Amino acid sequence: MRIPILKLHNYLLISIQTEIDDKTAIEFQEDLLDKIYTTGATGVVIDLTSVEIIDSFIAKVLGDVVAMSDLMGAKVVLTGIQPAVAMTLIELGIHLQNIPTALNLEQGLIKLHQELGE
């Protein structure tokens, strides 16, 4: 099961709607970097509203994909992290520092506009 990546002008939008297993997470990482390369996207929003669990592995993959995209020249914002997921991540000891986040998709797009100075 691959996670769909939508293109909107200079941005890529991803809404993760499925249960993420390790393989899906790694495939998504590769797919997103490929898509950034082929489309020349400058901004990416990954919406996690429907994600009920983020464990240490998924958190690592998400953190890595933000750093990797940044290296390629695309800014990533994570949006919609649920209260229960945020509490669990911090208790688990995962702080995802230096990763841009926003409350929801709309705020995420505003943040991208600001970061990219558009």
Place this chain on the structure above:
Amino acid sequence: MKPQSSCVRIQKEWDIVGARHVARDMAKELGFGIVDQARIATAVSELARNIYLYAKSGQIIFEKIDTMESKGLSIIAIDSGPGIADIGQVMQDGYSTSGGLGAGLPGVKRLMDEFVIQSEMGKGTKITTKKLVR
């Protein structure tokens, strides 16, 4: 009547997701709130991944606790893998031999109410954890 216990074998990567589902379903049935459901499912995900990564196979046993005094979920992760040489070391935040975030076991301990780890080199590891409904 719903089963009082359940056992999930961990042999392949997808079993981690399976264990997570069983954990969440049982937590929901027991009346845990949404945050505790996430804590339990995440803890089980970490335990299942440890089995898959380090021992290749093992099992996770879920048992409902339903007595006069307490109600909750007991989760036991057992494998017959290589065992853990230095338990003190794996319980330190940030320690990882797999290139992960090193949040695994100390994180699980924080997410759950009780946490006991027993391990013998060459024999395997058993981790017993509990979460009680408040």
